[in-house]
Amino acid sequence: xxxxxxxxxxxxxxxxxxxxxxxxxxxxxxxxxxxxxxxxxxxxxxxxxxxxxxxxxxxxxxxxxxxxxxxxxxxxxxxxxxxxxxxxxxxxxxxxxxxxxxxxxxxxxxxxxxxxxxxxxxxxxxxxxxxxxxxxxxxxxxxxxxxxxxxxxxxxxxxxxxxxxxxxxxxxxxxxxxxxxxxxxxxxxxxxxxxxxxxxxxxxxxxxxxxxxxxxxxxxxxxxxxxxxxxxxxxxxxxxxxxxxxxxxxxxxxxxxxxxxxxxxxxxxxxxxxxxxxxxxxxxxxxxxxxxxxxxxxxxxxxxxxxxxxxxxxxxxxxxxxxxxxxxxxxxxxxxxxxxxxxxxxxxxxxxxxxxxxxxxxxxxxxxxxxx
Amino acid sequence: xxxxxxxxxxxxxxxxxxxxxxxxxxxxxxxxxxxxxxxxxxxxxxxxxxxxxxxxxxxxxxxxxxxxxxxxxxxxxxxxxxxxxxxxxxxxxxxxxxxxxxxxxxxxxxxxxxxxxxxxxxxxxxxxxxxxxxxxxxxxxxxxxxxxxxxxxxxxxxxxxxxxxxxxxxxxxxxxxxxxxxxxxxxxxxxxxxxxxxxxxxxxxxxxxxxxxxxxxxxxxxxxxxxxxxxxxxxxxxxxxxxxxxxxxxxxxxxxxxxxxxxxxxxxxxxxxxxxxxxxxxxxxxxxxxxxxxxxxxxxxxxxxxxxxxxxxxxxxxxxxxxxxxxxxxxxxxxxxxxxxxxxxxxxxxxxxxxxxxxxxxxxxxxxxxxxxxxxxxxxxxxxxxxxxxxxxxxxxxxxxxxxxxxxxxxxxxxxxxxxxxxxxxxxxxxxxxxxxxxxxxxxxxxxxxxxxxxxxxxxxxxxxxxxxxxxxxxxxxxxxxxxxxxxxxxxxxxxxxxxxxxxxxxxxxxxxxxxxxxxxxxxxxxxxxxxxxxxxxxxxxxxxxxxxxxxxxxxxxxxxxxxxxxxxxxxxxxxxxxxxxxxxxxxxxxxxxxxxxxxxx
Numbered sequence: 001x002x003x004x005x006x007x008x009x010x011x012x013x014x015x016x017x018x019x020x021x022x023x024x025x026x027x028x029x030x031x032x033x034x035x036x037x038x039x040x041x042x043x044x045x046x047x048x049x050x051x052x053x054x055x056x057x058x059x060x061x062x063x064x065x066x067x068x069x070x071x072x073x074x075x076x077x078x079x080x081x082x083x084x085x086x087x088x089x090x091x092x093x094x095x096x097x098x099x100x101x102x103x104x105x106x107x108x109x110x111x112x113x114x115x116x117x118x119x120x121x122x123x124x125x126x127x128x129x130x131x132x133x134x135x136x137x138x139x140x141x142x143x144x145x146x147x148x149x150x151x152x153x154x155x156x157x158x159x160x161x162x163x164x165x166x167x168x169x170x171x172x173x174x175x176x177x178x179x180x181x182x183x184x185x186x187x188x189x190x191x192x193x194x195x196x197x198x199x200x201x202x203x204x205x206x207x208x209x210x211x212x213x214x215x216x217x218x219x220x221x222x223x224x225x226x227x228x229x230x231x232x233x234x235x236x237x238x239x240x241x242x243x244x245x246x247x248x249x250x251x252x253x254x255x256x257x258x259x260x261x262x263x264x265x266x267x268x269x270x271x272x273x274x275x276x277x278x279x280x281x282x283x284x285x286x287x288x289x290x291x292x293x294x295x296x297x298x299x300x301x302x303x304x305x306x307x308x309x310x311x312x313x314x315x316x317x318x319x320x321x322x323x324x325x326x327x328x329x330x331x332x333x334x335x336x337x338x339x340x341x342x343x344x345x346x347x348x349x350x351x352x353x354x355x356x357x358x359x360x361x362x363x364x365x366x367x368x369x370x371x372x
Numbered sequence: 373x374x375x376x377x378x379x380x381x382x383x384x385x386x387x388x389x390x391x392x393x394x395x396x397x398x399x400x401x402x403x404x405x406x407x408x409x410x411x412x413x414x415x416x417x418x419x420x421x422x423x424x425x426x427x428x429x430x431x432x433x434x435x436x437x438x439x440x441x442x443x444x445x446x447x448x449x450x451x452x453x454x455x456x457x458x459x460x461x462x463x464x465x466x467x468x469x470x471x472x473x474x475x476x477x478x479x480x481x482x483x484x485x486x487x488x489x490x491x492x493x494x495x496x497x498x499x500x501x502x503x504x505x506x507x508x509x510x511x512x513x514x515x516x517x518x519x520x521x522x523x524x525x526x527x528x529x530x531x532x533x534x535x536x537x538x539x540x541x542x543x544x545x546x547x548x549x550x551x552x553x554x555x556x557x558x559x560x561x562x563x564x565x566x567x568x569x570x571x572x573x574x575x576x577x578x579x580x581x582x583x584x585x586x587x588x589x590x591x592x593x594x595x596x597x598x599x600x601x602x603x604x605x606x607x608x609x610x611x612x613x614x615x616x617x618x619x620x621x622x623x624x625x626x627x628x629x630x631x632x633x634x635x636x637x638x639x640x641x642x643x644x645x646x647x648x649x650x651x652x653x654x655x656x657x658x659x660x661x662x663x664x665x666x667x668x669x670x671x672x673x674x675x676x677x678x679x680x681x682x683x684x685x686x687x688x689x690x691x692x693x694x695x696x697x698x699x700x701x702x703x704x705x706x707x708x709x710x711x712x713x714x715x716x717x718x719x720x721x722x723x724x725x726x727x728x729x730x731x732x733x734x735x736x737x738x739x740x741x742x743x744x745x746x747x748x749x750x751x752x753x754x755x756x757x758x759x760x761x762x763x764x765x766x767x768x769x770x771x772x773x774x775x776x777x778x779x780x781x782x783x784x785x786x787x788x789x790x791x792x793x794x795x796x797x798x799x800x801x802x803x804x805x806x807x808x809x810x811x812x813x814x815x816x817x818x819x820x821x822x823x824x825x826x827x828x829x830x831x832x833x834x835x836x837x838x839x840x841x842x843x844x845x846x847x848x849x850x851x852x853x854x855x856x857x858x859x860x861x862x863x864x865x866x867x868x869x870x871x872x873x874x875x876x877x878x879x880x881x882x883x884x885x886x887x888x889x890x891x892x893x894x895x896x897x898x899x900x901x902x903x904x905x906x907x908x909x910x911x912x913x914x915x916x917x918x919x920x921x922x923x924x925x926x927x928x929x930x931x932x933x934x935x936x937x938x939x940x941x942x943x944x945x946x947x948x949x950x951x952x953x954x955x956x957x958x959x960x961x962x963x964x965x966x967x968x969x970x971x972x973x974x
Contacts, residue, residue, distance in 0.1 A: 196928060215924050
C-alpha cells in the first residue's frame with residue numbers, strides 16, 4: 001500500500017518565514033496546472049522511468065502545498081476523480097487537504113467532502129492574532145473557528161491544526177492561548193513546528209530585529225506543548241506531530257516508516273522501488289511534461305534508523321533484525337547508552353527512542369548514533 | 373690581475389612592496405627579447421602561484437638580459453630579491469652579488485619603509501643606485517614631488533631619474549641605458565682561485581640543487597670539484613651556465629664578474645646555503661667572501677595534521693619544502709591535544725603563513741597550528757639558561773631566576789597624521805620609543821624597540837588597519853632584553869589543552885586571557901553539555917567563560933516527502949565533526965585555533 005502526494009504550488013502570498021517552493025496564485029495558470037496534474041495521473045508519463053511495472057494501490061492521498069485550498073473545491077474534486085479512475089484507492093483511504101483558513105468557505109468543504117476528502121490540515125500557526133500577523137497570516141482567529149466549523153458541518157471531523165513555536169512575540173503564556181484553542185476546538189491532530197529561520201526568506205534578513213523568543217524559551221515551549229497536550233489526551237508520536245489515539249496522520253507516517261509514496265507536482269518527492277526521485281521546483285516545466293529526476297537510493301538501514309528515530313515509538317531491535325536480516329549494530333547501542341545517561345534517550349532490551357529533550361537535539365543524536 | 377669586464381652589469385631591483393618591481397622586471401625581459409611576447413605571463417619571475425597572488429617575491433631569482441647600446445653588446449644580469457623583511461638575509465646576499473641596484477619609487481606613493489630599508493641595505497653593499505620613478509601613467513602620479521623626495525631623503529639625483537610606467541612599458545628603455553651608464557662593470561681575476569658567492573639555491577627534481585652564483589674571482593667549469601667553504605662539502609660540477617627567463621642555458625665555463633648557475637648533484641639546499649662561498653678543491657681560495665651567516669628561525673609553531681593519518685604525508689611535505697628552503701626547520705613533537713606533529717621554525721610570520729599555505733595547497737593537507745612563539749631565554753636559579761620556543765617546555769616558575777625575550781629595532785613610516793595612532797599601538801605592544809624623524813613634509817619615521825612576540829601575531833595587520841594602509845613597517849632583531857614572562861594555560865572542561873598554551877608578558881596576561889576566553893567561547897560550537905573555558909597562570913584562573921549547552925538542533929519539518937534533504941543535513945553534520953579536534957569530551961574546530969591568533973581583529 002502506497003501513499004499519493006499531490007503538490008499544489010500556489011499561495012495567495014508568500015509568508016515571510018517560508019522557504020518552500022510556491023508561486024503567487026493565478027487562476028489561468030492554476031487551471032493549466034490542474035490539467036497537467038490530471039494528465040500525469042492518467043498517463044504517468046513524467047514518472048514512467050521510475051514506476052514501470054509498479055502496481056499502485058493507495059491508502060492515503062495528501063494534497064500539500066503551497067495552499068491546496070486555493071485552487072477551490074471543484075479542482076480538488078476533478079483531480080480526485082482522476083485519481084480514483086486510474087488507481088486503486090482503498091475504501092478507508094485517508095484523504096487529506098491542507099487548507100489556509102483565509103481561502104476556505106462552506107462551499108469548499110462541501111465540495112471537498114463530496115469528492116472524498118476526509119481529513120483537513122489547517123494552517124493556523126497561532127491562535128493569537130498578533131503572532132499570526134507577524135507571521136504574515138491574513139485570517140484572524142474567528143476565521144479559523146469558522147473554517148473548523150464549516151469542515152465539521154460538512155462531515156470532515158478529522159482535523160489537524162498547524163501551530164508554530166518560537167515565533168515573534170510568543171511567550172509561554174501566549175502559547176497557552178493557542179494550545180487551549182486547539183484543545184477546545186476538539187481537533188484530532190496537531191502539528192507543532194519550531195520556527196527555523198531559513199536563508200532566502202524575509203525573516204532571515206530581519207532576524208536581528210525580530211522579537212524572537214530566546215532559544216532557551218523556545219525549547220521550554222516545545223517541552224511545555226508536549227506535556228500540556230498529553231494531559232489533554234493528545235499524544236506526541238513524532239518530533240513535531242501530536243494526535244488523539246488512532247488519529248495519527250497515516251500519510252506522514254509513511255515517510256517515517258520508510259514506506260513507499262508517489263509525489264506529483266513541482267518539488268514533490270517520491271520513494272518507489274528503492275529509489276528516491278523528485279520533480280524540480282519548476283511549475284512551468286511540470287506543465288510542459290518535465291520528467292521526474294533520480295535523487296538517491298533509499299530504504300537502507302541507516303535511512304530507516306534515521307527516520308524511525310523521529311518517532312516516539314523509536315526503533316524496535318527485533319523489527320530491525322527482521323527487516324534487514326542482521327544483528328542490530330552494537331556500536332549504536334553503546335552510543336545510545338551515553339545519551340540515555342543524559343536523559344536524551346530511552347533504551348530497553350528491544351527498543352531505542354528519543355525523549356522530548358532528545359528530540360530537541362535530534363540532529364546531533366541521530367548523526368552520532370548513525371556513525372557506527 | 374683584476375680586469376674590468378666592461379660588457380657586464382650586475383644589478384638588482386629594490387622597492388617597497390607594490391611599487392612595481394616585478395612588473396618592471398617583466399618589462400625589461402620583454403624589451404630585451406629575453407622572453408618572447410607571446411610567452412609573457414604576468415610577473416614571470418614570480419613563478420610560485422603564491423608569489424603572484426600575494427604580489428610578493430618569496431625567492432630570489434636571476435636572469436641574464438642581452439642588450440645593445442651604441443653598437444656594443446651588453447650582458448645585464450638582473451638578480452631579483454625577495455621583498456619582505458622576513459627574507460632580509462636573502463636580499464642582502466642578492467645585493468652582495470651586484471654592483472648596482474635599480475631603486476623603484478612609486479610616483480603615487482612616494483618613499484616607504486622598505487624603500488629606505490632597501491636603500492640603506494644597498495648602500496651598505498656600496499652599490500650604485502639607479503633611481504626610477506614608476507607608475508607615471510596613473511592619475512595620482514606626482515613624479516616631481518617624488519623626484520624631490522629622492523633628492524632630499526635619499527640624497528640621490530632625482531631629476532635625472534627615468535620616469536616610467538612599467539605597466540605600459542613607457543620609457544622603460546631609459547632604465548636599461550641608465551643601468552649601463554651608471555652601474556660600474558664588475559672586476560675580477562680569472563686566474564685567481566675561485567670565489568663565487570651563492571645568492572640563491574633551488575632544488576630541482578632532475579638536476580638536484582641549482583646553485584646560483586656570482587663569480588668574484590677565478591672560473592669554474594664542469595668536471596671541477598667545487599667546495600662549499602662554510603661546510604667543506606665537495607661536489608663534482610656537472611653543469612654551469614646562464615639563466616634565461618624560463619630555462620637554463622649551459623655554457624663551457626663561468627668566469628670572474630659573471631652571474632650563472634652550477635649543478636653538481638647536490639641533494640638539498642642545506643648543502644649550498646645562500647651566502648656561502650664556492651671555491652674549487654683543485655685551487656682553493658684561502659679566505660671565503662665576507663658575510664656568510666646561517667639564518668636562524670625566529671618564529672616557531674607546532675604544525676599538526678588535522679587527520680592523524682596524514683602525519684607521514686606532512687613529514688614528506690615538510691622535507692620537500694626544506695629541500696628548497698634552508699631557513700625552514702622542523703622536528704617531531706607530540707601534543708597531548710593534537711597528537712603527532714612537528715615543531716617548525718620560520719624567519720617570520722609571513723614565512724610561517726607561506727609555508728602553511730603551501731602545505732595546504734600544494735600538498736593538500738589539512739593542518740592545525742598552534743600559537744606562534746619566539747625563542748625565550750630562561751635563566752634558571754641553578755645557573756642554566758634554557759632557550760624555549762615551545763610553551764609546553766616552560767619550566768616551573770619557582771625555579772626561574774629571570775627571563776629574556778627577543779627585541780627588535782622597528783621602523784615605521786607614515787604620514788604625520790597617524791603618528792598618535794601608531795604611538796598608541798606601539799605602546800600597547802610594549803614598545804620603547806626611540807625617536808621620530810620627519811623625513812619630508814608628509815612622511816615621518818618613528819623608531820621603537822618592539823618585543824618580537826608582540827609583532828608576530830598581528831602587528832602588521834593592526835598597523836595597516838589603524839593607518840588606513842598608509843603606514844609601512846620594517847624591523848630587525850636587536851637582541852634580548854629582560855622581561856617579566858608568564859605562561860598561560862587554556863583549560864577546556866577542566867583539562868589543560870597543551871596546544872593552546874603560550875608565553876606572554878605578565879602585564880598583558882589578564883587582557884589577553886579575557887580575549888582568548890571570549891574568542892574560544894565564540895568559536896567552540898555549543899555541545900550537548902556546558903563547557904567551562906578557563907585561562908590560568910599556574911593554578912590560578914584569571915579568566916573564565918562558558919560555552920552554553922546546546923539545547924536545540926532539530927529539523928522540525930519534512931517537506932513534500934523530501935527525505936534526502938534530511939539525510940544530507942545529517943551527513944554535513946558528520947563532515948563538520950571530522951574537522952574537529954577532540955579534547956577529552958570537548959570538540960574544538962580548527963577555526964578556534966586560528967581565532968586566538970587574531971585577537972585584535974574587531
